[in-house]
Amino acid sequence: MKLIASDLDGTLLDEEGVVSEENIAAIQKAIDHGIRFVVATGRSYDAASTPLKQAGITCPIISLNGAVAYTEDKKLIRTIPMDKSVAKQVLGACREADMYLEFFTSNGIYSVSKEYFLEVLVDIMKSANPNVAEADIRKKAELRFQAEPVQFIADYDEIFAVENLEIYKILAFSLDKEKLKNVRTQLAGGAGMAITSSGDINLEFNHQDAQKGIALKHLAESMGIGMADVMALGDNWNDASMLQAAERGVAMGNASDEIKALCSYTTKANYDHGVADAIEEMLQERKNKRQ
Template sequence: MKLIATDLDGTLLNEKSEVSSKNILAIRKAQESGIEVVIATGRSYEAAKKPLMEAGLSCPIICVNGSLVYLKSGEIIRTIPLDKESCRKIQLACESEHMYFEIYTSNGGYSVNRDKFIHVLINMMKSHFPNVETDVLKERIQQRFQDEKIQATDDFDVIFNNPNIDVYKFLAFSLEDVTLHRVREQLKDEQDLAITSSGHLNLEINHRDANKGAALSFYANRLGIELEDVMALGDNFNDYSMLEIAGFSVAMENADPAIKELCDFTTKKNSEHGVAFAIEKVLEGEFSKQTF
C-alpha cells in the first residue's frame, strides 16, 4: 500500500467530530512507513484542516468533494468550479422546493437566513448522533457555521456575477425524501453536474469532474502511484467514486448498506477507531479479501 485516502465525517472523525488518539497514532505510523495519507472530504479546506491541526496531523486535503486539492503546504494544485449558469439552475431547483441550501465558494460559504433552518440541521444530526442532547447539537451547528465561514445573503446573483468568486458546491437539506427526489429529478438532465449525498437528508451538487474519485486519481497519478496501491475509506455516497476506483476499498461499520456492498472490506465504526483498525491491518500485512 502506497497511499491511503480517508473521508472525515462518519469515517476518520468520531462522534465528537474529533480524530481519536488511536487514529492519530495509526496515521502517523503509516506516514512514517512511507505511506502517503490524504484526506478526502466534502468539507471546505478550512473546516477540514481544523480537526487535523487539533490532532497534530499534516496531510494533503481533497476538499469540497474533489473540487479542490491542497498539498500539505496549502498550495492548491487542482480546482474544478461550477459554471454560473449551472449555479442558477441549482438555486432555482432548491428554492422551488423551499429547501435550505448553502454554497461553498472561493470566498467562503453563503446561505439565506439560516436561523429558521437550524431545526432541520438539528434533526439531520440527530439521525447520526441519537444520544447527543439537542443543546449540544445546536452548539455544534453554530460552530460548523463558523468553521465553514457561512455568511448570510439575500442575493445569490451578486455572488454568481462576481468574476472573482468561484462556486464549488451546493449543499441542500430536507427532512423529506420526496423533496430531495424532486430536486434530483429537476437536475437529472444537467450533464455538467454530479449529484450525491453525505447523508440521507441532504444533496451535494458539484461539477461532474469534481468528485473524490477523480481528485484521488489525479493526486495518485501526480505521485506516480497506481490505483491498485491505493486504499480508500468512507461511509456515504459522496465517497462512492473514490471507493469504486481504489484497489482496496473499505467501508465503515456505520456506512450506508450500499457502500458496504460496494467495498471489499468493512472495518469498525468511526466511533470505534475504524480507520486505525484498517491501517493496522495494512501495516501488519493482514489485508486479505475478507471482512475485517
C-alpha cells in the same frame, strides 16, 4: 499500498468530530512504513484543517468532494468550479422544492438565513444524536460559525452578481426525503453536473469532474502512485467514486449496505476507530506477503 485516502465525517472523525488517538497512531504507523496519507472530504479546506490540526496530522487535502485540492504545505493544486449556468439550474430546482442551500465558493460560503441555517443543523444533529439534549445540540450548532464562517445574503441570486466568483459546490438540505428524491431525479443526467450526498437529508452538487475518485487519481499520479496502490475509506455516497477507484476500497461499519456492496473490505464503525482497524489489517497483510 502506497497511499491511504480517508473521508472525514463518519469515517476518520468520531461522533464528536475528533480524530481518535487510535486513528492518529495507526496513520503515523502507516507513514512510518513509507505510506502517504491524504484526506478527501466534502468539507471546505478550512473546516477540514481544524480537526486535522488538533490531531497533529499534516497531509494533502482534497476538499469539497474533489473541487479543490491542496498539498500538505497548503499549496493549491487543483480547482474544478461549476459552470454558472449549471449552478443556476440547481438553484432553480432546489428553490422550487423549498430546500435550504449553501453555496461553497472561492469567496467562502453563502446562505440566506442564519435562523434557518441553525434549525437545519439542529435537526441534522438531533437525528444523528437522539440521546443528546437539544440545548447541548444548539451549542454545538453555533460552533459551526466559528469553524466555517457563513456569509448571509438576502437572495441566492446575489451570488451570480459577484465578480470573478467561482462556485465549487452547492449543498442542499431537506428533511423531506421525497423532495430530495424529486430534485435528484429532475437534475440527474444534467450535463456538467455530479450529484452525490453525504447524509440522508442532503444533496451535493459539483462539476462532473469534481469527484473524490477523480481528484484522488490526479493527486496519486502527481506522487507517482497508481490506483493499484491506493486504499480509500469512506461511509457515504460522496465517497463512492474514490471507493471504487481505489484498489482497496474500505467501507466503514456505519456505512449503508449499498456503500458496503461497492467495497471489497468493511472495517469497524467510525466511533470504534474503524480507520485504525483498516490500516492495521492492511499493514499486517503487507507484512505477511513480504515474509
